[in-house]
Amino acid sequence: MEDITLKKADRMAQDEICYADIDRMAQDEICYADIDRMAQDEICYVDIRSRIAYEHGHIPNAVHMDQELLQKGGFSLPKEKLLVVYCSIGEKSKAAAHRLNSMGYRAVSLSGGYRAWLLEEYAELSREEISRYERQMILPEVGTDGQKALKHSRVLIIGAGGLGSPAALYLAAAGVGKIGIADADVVSLSNLQRQILHTANKLGSNKAESAKESLKQLNDTVEVEAYPYFVTPHNISAMIEGYDFIIDAADNFETKFLINDACVLAGKPFCHAGILKFEGQIMTYVPGDNPCYRCIFEEIPESGSIPDCGQAGILGAVAGVVGCLQALEAMKYILSAGELLTGKMLVVNGLTMQFRKVCFPKKSKVCRVCGEKRDILDVSANAAEYERKACVIK
Ligand SMILES: [Zn+2]
Secondary structure (H helix, E strand, O other), X not given: OHHHHHHHHHXXXXXXXXXXXXXXXXXXXXXXXXXHOOOHHHEEEEEOOOHHHHHHOOOOOOEEOOHHHHHHOOOOOOOOOEEEEEOOOXXXXXXXXXXXXXXXXXXXXXXXXXXXXXXXXXXXXXXHHHHHHHHHHOOXXXXXXXXXXXXXXXXXXXXXXXXXXXXXXXXXXXXXXXXXXXXXXXXXXXXXXXXXXXXXXXXXXXXXXXXXXXXHHHXXXXXXXXXXXXXXOOOHHHHHHOXXXXXXXXXXXXXXXXXXXXXXXXXXXXXXXXXXXXEEEEEEEOOOOOOOHHHHHOOOOOOOOOOOHHHHOEOHHHHHHHHHHHHHHHHXXXXXXXXXXXXXXXXXXXXOOEEEEEEOOOOOOOOOOOOOOOOOOXXXXXXXXXXXXXXXXX
């Protein structure tokens, strides 16, 4: 006890407070639960942390007070309000509240500081979750509400390969509440160059199951559902129904058209991507007026007309960049932040480092799934088209 008191006194001495004030200052503390019960227009929060910390996140409407200015004086705060002073964990704010009281204000220190406020405010999130996600939660585009939205969101990733690996890892790391991952293939040695969800000890394991294990190791608060079988015209509609956003990380055109058509018909947003050699392309579809994948590419290419990654090659880092962009699109959709790649295709060239957007502002009137005379009304009725195998990549 003595040690603690002396340490406190030492710290306070630095703030020009004498030992005799320690007991009295303890009574000048208030906990957040008590403040929450008070009329909020009678309170003014005063943040005495660094300017950078304040700019990264503060209690709404709090004013920032530089500690140097606090000592010098020459500032004005609302005298009619109760000043609730806070620092990071509630140590320095006691001295600051004392200083303000000596200047004629009514001030109290927030017990536990900004951290205590965060814990109350983020009650739906555990202490561990707040620590885990604090770097993204200080972003105004995320914050408390955004983190809760991520926690309540469900993203399905079709394909646990070169694109699905980085997408799944970043979504799990960010705290997406539920991740579904579908893949019927097994892990082979040639996958490990780019499919970073899988490790050498998983050779021969199903990719969806291997992905689940890796994601749980990264973040066990995320629910992961593995679908260790092929996505088909007969099972896709039931599969996507339970998700808010779909990531097309498939490696063949049949599956890409199937995902597109099923998502358009079900009114599900999704992000398409494709990769080959050093290039990648990515676009997002959200139900509404923006074009779908079929609006742009119309029909599944003839078998063998376009080389696949097994024939033309792919650099793992290119898949990594594009898969990360897919995760980013999913998160932006969930957070309602920024601008999605709807109505445009981002084309990434890893050799030249050119990123260019090709705009497709309108739906195609002749699109078979979303156009005026659409004839694809049910993917299972159109099954024969998707079952044609154009390319199989191992
Ligand atoms: Zn369309």
